[in-house]
Each structure stands twice: as C-alpha cells, then as structure tokens.
Amino acid sequence: MDLVERELLERAVPSALVKEDGKAVETAADMKAHREYLKKFLEENEYGLLPPIPDEMSVDSVPGVHAIISAKDFCAGKAISEDLTFNFRIGKHRFSFPARAAIPRGVSGKIPAFVHINFRSDEPDRYRPTEEIIDRGFAVFSFCYNDVTSDNDDFDDKCAKYLGRSRTKKNASGKIMMWAWAAMRVMDYIRTRPEIDADNVAVIGHSRLGKTALVTAAYDERFKYAISNDSGCSGAAISRGNLGESIEKITYKFPFWFCPRYKEEVRPEKKNFDQNFLTALIPPRHIIIGSAEEDLWAGPECEFLGCASANSVYRLYGMKGLIYGDAFPKAKTVLGEGDSCYQIRKGLHYLSREDWNVYMDFIEKKIKERSRGN
16 A cells, blocks of 8 residues: 555545445546546535636737736737627626637647636736746736626625526535636637647646636536646545645635635534535546645645545556655655646645746647657
C-alpha cells in the first residue's frame, strides 16, 4: 500500500468508485455511467444544480480598452486584445456579463487557451502575467467572477437572478456553480473561434475560483485541463484530516458558495463523500493542482491527496495519473511525469508567475506527447 492509499484509508475517505447500487466501478465503460451519478450527487449535496444552457447566446467583441495603451500596442503588439460581452436569453429573461480576450498574433497552427476565472477584470492582472503567457503561445479568455454574480448572499444580483436564485430548496445553485456556468459559456464561445485549439483549453482559478475551476471541468468535458491553484477546503483538498479550513468554517462564512444542504453536516466524517468525488470527474483529462508551502489554511497535504486520489480513476483508462514518492512533497516540487500534475512552491496564498509557468510547462508537454502519438 503506497502513501496515498494508506492516508486515504487511515482518514476513512469514502471511495469515489462505488456505484449507487453499492457495486464497484471496474472499467472505463462503468466510469462513463458513474460520472453522471457523481455529478448529480455533488449537485445535490455540495454545489447545487448546474443552471441550464441558455436558449440564446451571442457575443459582442470590440478592441480592448486599456488605461495606458491602445489595443494595437497591447503586449508590445504581439497580441490581439478584445473586450467581449456575453449576451443570453433564458426563457423571457435577457442578461449579460463582460469578459476579455488576449490572443497571440502571427502564430502558425491552432492556439491553446486558458479560461481564467479571476477576481478582477484587469488586463494584465497581478494574478496573470499576460505577456508571458502570450509569449509562450497561449491565448487567455478571462472574466471577473463578480461581473457574473457578487461574492455574497445576494441571489438577485446580476446573472444570479436568472440562474436559479431561489434558496428554498436544499439543492439550490450556489455561487461556485454559477461562476462555473459562466466559464462554460466562455468555452461555448471559444469553440466558435477558428484560431483556437478547442481540444487544448484549460480552465484555471485561484482559491475559491480554484474550486470553481475544478467544478467547471467536472461538469464540462470539453476542458482538457483543470487547474486549481490553492483551492483548499471544498476544492482539491480532502476534508478528512485537514488541519486548515474546515467545512464548518467555510459554510459559516461562505454558505452562499454552496447548496443549502452542504451546511447540514459540517463534520467531514458525517458526510458520505469527500473531495475525491470531485477530482474523480476529471480523468481521463488532466488534473493540475497547485499548493503553497505556507498556505496552511488551504491544507497542502490534503490538496496533494485530492489530486492523487484520482489515480484510481486514471487506472481504469490505462493511464498513469499522478506519479509520486513515499513522502508528502516539499516546497519546490513539481510532480508532472504522469497524466496529472501536482506542484508545491514556497510562499503564501497567491497565483504567481511561477505557478503559471509550471502549468504551461505541463500543458506543452502533453500537447507534444499527443503530437507524437504517445
């Protein structure tokens, strides 16, 4: 029994590979059907219902507006900058949210892309080294989560008003699921852009938006990479044995992130699931989890366990998953030799250039492997 298997057993983490009828999931074909069970389970018990696909969607695009430079000078003229407005109709209701795009100029071939769920609408942003990303040949489509719906208990706010604002039902959509819904709509748009490599799109977020990135990829298989940076409790981190943030603390301060039922049993051992149910929904695509050594509130060891716990699913597909040693990884470690990736760096709770470069390294490696037929 290896490190992760032993830790999950000692912490009594329920297996994500048990069907509703109690039988084990044993094949990739079994997992395809089991995915639907896991998705519904997490909707009912943690994140709330995924809002519906809109009846109509259109996107308006204009050259990006920046405080100091013109759109043509953006990133030293190496990138196209666009301001986007996503317009929707659900039933009789019409609403919208803004987003931004930065796309490299003069790239031969299709361009891989990030959907960045961010805390601000700035471009560039302190959580995103846009020029560096452009120089490495990636496009970025980004939006500010507060432009979709505010980070509070107001469910009449912005898009939330039309995405299931009632909180009377125990499975009502939480804000994380609403932000994830918005990221899926950005993916809808990306697939209309002929210059973008729609088969190599990553969704990325930090902290609460790292949780959102995982939820987005769990419910939308069009994302090839799920990048969760310092997402902690109710994100990548296993709840059982986490000495940082707990379900009790997160649902006391941020109950609106989740469905109302999630707060009913705040002790992890009282719940019949853990965050491995979420990470199990990513394979056979790629999980990328980032931690920071001093970010004890997020629980780096538990984030590592959440990432590695998906290995049981990768094995069903004949894939390697996360390759790790016999001890918890220390700072300045990147485990990226398998089909998922975990890194832990020195420092605090932050989405840094170091993080972005690790994530781009892994994606570039996977693109090259596929191009060679590996």
